[in-house]
Amino acid sequence: MERRIFLARLAKLAPRHRPLVRSVRVCMPTEDVAEAAVVIQGAKRSRAIALRLEVQHGRWRATAIVFG
Numbered sequence: 001m002e003r004r005i006f007l008a009r010l011a012k013l014a015p016r017h018r019p020l021v022r023s024v025r026v027c028m029p030t031e032d033v034a035e036a037a038v039v040i041q042g043a044k045r046s047r048a049i050a051l052r053l054e055v056q057h058g059r060w061r062a063t064a065i066v067f068g
Contacts, residue, residue, distance in 0.1 A: 017043035034060070 022039040029035065032055040040047050052064040 022046065031055075 020041045022041045023037075024039075025037045027035045034051075034053040036051045036053070038049045038051070040049065048068040050064070050066040050068070051062055053060045054063045055061075
């Protein structure tokens, strides 16, 4: 029951405009590291996200995420 109430409140707060991915740039400084820059366009403005992914124990893991 509590979960339904939480989801109903979240739905009311969610924007009606679905964000769009405008661009993605990826650089691989080494075989086990990927750095990416992503631009997301929202209803009123765009945002940038920078990610650093590294292979750890055979899996890709985000080691840094910066929202701008």
